[in-house]
Amino acid sequence: MIKRKTIQYDLVLEAVKKLQCHATADEIYNELIKEHPNISKGTVYRNLQRLCEMGEIRKREIPGEPERFDHICSDHYHARCIKCGHVFDVDMEYITDMEKSIKNTHGFVFTGHDIVFKGICQECKNKL
Missing domain, CATH: 1.10.10.10 (Winged helix-like DNA-binding domain superfamily/Winged helix DNA-binding domain)
Incomplete structure (x- = not known):
């Protein structure tokens, strides 16, 4: 349809x-x-x-x-501020074959990954 x-x-x-x-x-x-x-x-x-x-x-x-x-549909990473919760894009190359380095898959068939880094954003850092 x-x-x-x-x-x-x-x-x-x-x-x-x-x-x-x-x-x-x-x-x-x-x-x-x-x-x-x-x-x-x-x-x-x-x-x-x-x-x-x-x-x-x-x-x-x-x-x-x-x-x-x-709004960005390509694979990329994110960072989340632990103070305000805002989510930002991380400017780094996406590692397409990261799943290949998993030693024990526990039977999973991996289809991709999402990584969210955590830290304190510039605005919250300035408030400290």
């Missing part, structure tokens, strides 16, 4: 690209209702899922955090 792109689909995609901050679904919704107060939270959630399925954005899962959505 071919799914057509809707105005809401485009609005949600634009919001993710505009925010560029690895926003949560709620943050994206809160951004959208500023200019489109009639858009529902369910519409935003459904379109985020569709955008992920279509490869327009990527879902980023960070343990202990709500899902975040990234």
Whole structure:
């Protein structure tokens, strides 16, 4: 079944690209209702899922955090500030064959990896 792109689909995609901050679904919704107060939270959630399925954005899962959505779809690493929780892109080459160095796979067939570095961002560091 071919799914057509809707105005809401485009609005949600634009919001993710505009925010560029690895926003949560709620943050994206809160951004959208500023200019489109009639858009529902369910519409935003459904379109985020569709955008992920279509490869327009990527879902980023960070343990202990709500899902975040990234406008950059290529494989890359992230850093999360342990003070404010903000998530940043890390400027380093993605290691494509890292899984090959796993000594005991415990029967897993590895299909990729996500790494989130942790630390204190510049803004929080300046507050110390």
